[in-house]
Amino acid sequence: MFSSAGTARNQSGPSSSRFTPARPSTGPALGQSGPSNARQNTRHQSQQEQNQQSQQPIELSDEQREEIREAFELFDLDKDKKIDYHELKVAMKALGFDESKQEVLRILRKYGTPAAPSSSRMLITYEAFAQVMAEKISARDPVEEILRAFSLFAGTAVQTNNGEELRIGVDDLRRVARELGENLEEEEIQAMIREFDLDNDNLISKDEFIAICRGE
Known part of the structure; x- marks a missing residue:
């Protein structure tokens, strides 16, 4: 009896595997993601999201897009739909960006193309210029934009x-209206001053202009 029992214990038939305790897992099974893979997947997804965000079109107003186009056409002196270093620098300055030489050269290296196969002179197309300026305008501080507009209006010391x-x-509003081709009546101009002149000096100060633009 004991010998037969020992024989039974030493047998390794198919049913014996049911009573073998499962071994603790020492690593991820094939096809499963462990901690390292999870971190890699997270980084990959984060990079994809950043790429998608950078590829999203920048929203500008029609007026801003028109300003970009006018600046490019104004300084594209030879009208070849491309501008060089000097033309790029003054076109950007006309849009309110007085950039350093290093920044202008960086833009040309990144977005420009050689004027000729063996030339070191770089040119930038309108499409590239519009993209660069859209990025800069969208990143600009709104207060800076307001102050730039104020400087175009203000002329009374x-x-x-x-x-x-x-x-x-009043004279400044007349001048701007004339430059924009707006035919404003004298009473309309006076009414604009009265509406936004908070300290009753018949002038609009920088702080008052900022409040106007912010809708305060």
């Missing part, structure tokens, strides 16, 4: 405790 300051007066 006023002495203050902090020295001379420029403000927007």
Whole structure:
């Protein structure tokens, strides 16, 4: 009896495997993701999201796009649909970006093409210029944009405790209206000043102009 029992214990038939405890897993099974793979997948997904975000079109107003086009055409002196270093620098300055020489050269190296196969002179097309300026405009501080607009309007010098300051007066609004081809009546111009002149000096200061643009 004991010998037969021992024989039974030493047998390794198919049914004996059911009673063998499962071994602890020492690593991910084939096709499963362990911690390392999970981290790699996370990094890959993050990179994909960043790429998708960078490929999203930049939203500009029609007026901003028109300003970009006009600046390019104004300084494309030979009208070949391309501009060089000097033309690029002044075109960017006209749009409010007084960039350093290093930054202009960086843009040309990244977006430009040689003027000729063996030439070191780089040119940038309108499409590339529009992309560069769209990125810069979208990244610009809104207050800087407002102040740039203020500088186009303000032409009346006023002495203050902090020295001379420029403000927007009736004559300035007349000038801007004339430049824009707007035929405004005198009463309309006076009404614009009265509406936004908070300190009743018949002028619009920088702070008042910022409040106007922000809708405050």
